[in-house]
Amino acid sequence: MSRLDTVLYPNEGGRKNIFFSGKGGVGKTSMACITAVQTSRKGFKTLLLTTDPAAHIGNVLDKPVSDKITAIEGVENLYAVKIDQKKATEEYKENILKDAEDKFDAHTIMAMKEELDSPCTEEMASFQKFIEFASIEDFEVVVFDTAPTGHTLRMLELPMDWSKQIQLKAGVSTTISEADQKQKELFDKVMDMMKDEKQTTFAFVMYPEKTPIVEAYRASQELMTLDIKTQLAVANLIIPEEQAITPFYQKRRNMQLGYIEEIKETFKDAELLKVPMLEDEIKGITMLKEIGDQIF
Ligand SMILES: Nc1ncnc2c1ncn2[C@@H]1O[C@H](COP(=O)(O)OP(=O)(O)OP(=O)(O)O)[C@@H](O)[C@H]1O
Ligand SMILES: [Mg+2]
Numbered sequence: 001m002s003r004l005d006t007v008l009y010p011n012e013g014g015r016k017n018i019f020f021s022g023k024g025g026v027g028k029t030s031m032a033c034i035t036a037v038q039t040s041r042k043g044f045k046t047l048l049l050t051t052d053p054a055a056h057i058g059n060v061l062d063k064p065v066s067d068k069i070t071a072i073e074g075v076e077n078l079y080a081v082k083i084d085q086k087k088a089t090e091e092y093k094e095n096i097l098k099d100a101e102d103k104f105d106a107h108t109i110m111a112m113k114e115e116l117d118s119p120c121t122e123e124m125a126s127f128q129k130f131i132e133f134a135s136i137e138d139f140e141v142v143v144f145d146t147a148p149t150g151h152t153l154r155m156l157e158l159p160m161d162w163s164k165q166i167q168l169k170a171g172v173s174t175t176i177s178e179a180d181q182k183q184k185e186l187f188d189k190v191m192d193m194m195k196d197e198k199q200t201t202f203a204f205v206m207y208p209e210k211t212p213i214v215e216a217y218r219a220s221q222e223l224m225t226l227d228i229k230t231q232l233a234v235a236n237l238i239i240p241e242e243q244a245i246t247p248f249y250q251k252r253r254n255m256q257l258g259y260i261e262e263i264k265e266t267f268k269d270a271e272l273l274k275v276p277m278l279e280d281e282i283k284g285i286t287m288l289k290e291i292g293d294q295i296f
Helices: 002-008 029-040 056-061 085-101 106-116 121-133 150-170 176-194 210-224 249-265 285-295
Strands: 017-022 046-050 079-083 141-145 200-206 230-240 269-274
Touching: 002 029, 017 029, 017 121, 029 046, 029 079, 029 141, 029 230, 029 285, 046 056, 046 121, 056 079, 056 121, 056 230, 056 285, 085 106, 085 121, 085 200, 121 176, 141 269, 150 200, 176 200, 200 210, 210 230, 210 249
Parallel strands: 017 141, 017 200, 046 079, 046 141, 200 230, 230 269
Antiparallel strands: none
């Protein structure tokens, strides 16, 4: 296997998670879809999962995608799902309050309700869904399309906040319920998997321009504080050589080539994937397959 292959495909009988992160609009969703189509075609049962509240993987695949895992017609082994943040939050609140009803008085429950109306609850609910999907053992590859940069990092830091929420759930009593204990074990398991570089690949998508490189580098440094290394750098929207036939495009392409060198230096330990600028928007299974053939 080439080094790129080891970053993309699981070991014999193993599992591979691939996260696509990066600044807004750089091509995360497109890359996640191209990659998931590719790993499925290689024969790996693949789940494409989006944690972006504004997700449009359904548009890119040109197939319906909902908050239930759905087989994608036209690609064997490919399944997709999106986390519906609103719905997840409602479910999460309902569960906590239902649990609380048997345990606490009306006053405490009112206080809990107020406490639960915070952005933290939304994050926790999405994270719990994420954990739920990420821990399904049936899939050999899970590809994550994430929201612009900060969001993913926040998700990964959430387990630290988890204990606070658990305390809230436990209310006045200090013991952790059996269900919560199970939940915590699941959290720990998924976090261990994400920190294991053999099982999980973090990819940063950027264009070969200064700002996206700087931002990706900063985010990758933040990941390092969580012991997570960046293993793949994607340089997207490269002007094809055969199109650089006017002085304008020649100049721009040369600028890009300079920045590609900078990406190589900045992400020394990562594999580099180069993706050309295409004449059409990225959409539909046929196109996703073609791009995969071209870039991998
Ligand atoms: N190599 C490419 N060639 C042509 N168009 C591209 C290329 N890569 C991405 N695009 C287009 O750029 C737009 C943004 O891409 P995409 O949605 O994948 O970015 P994103 O990083 O997921 O954005 P967001 O941060 O909003 O989630 C899309 O319309 C997509 O079709
Ligand atoms: Mg996106």
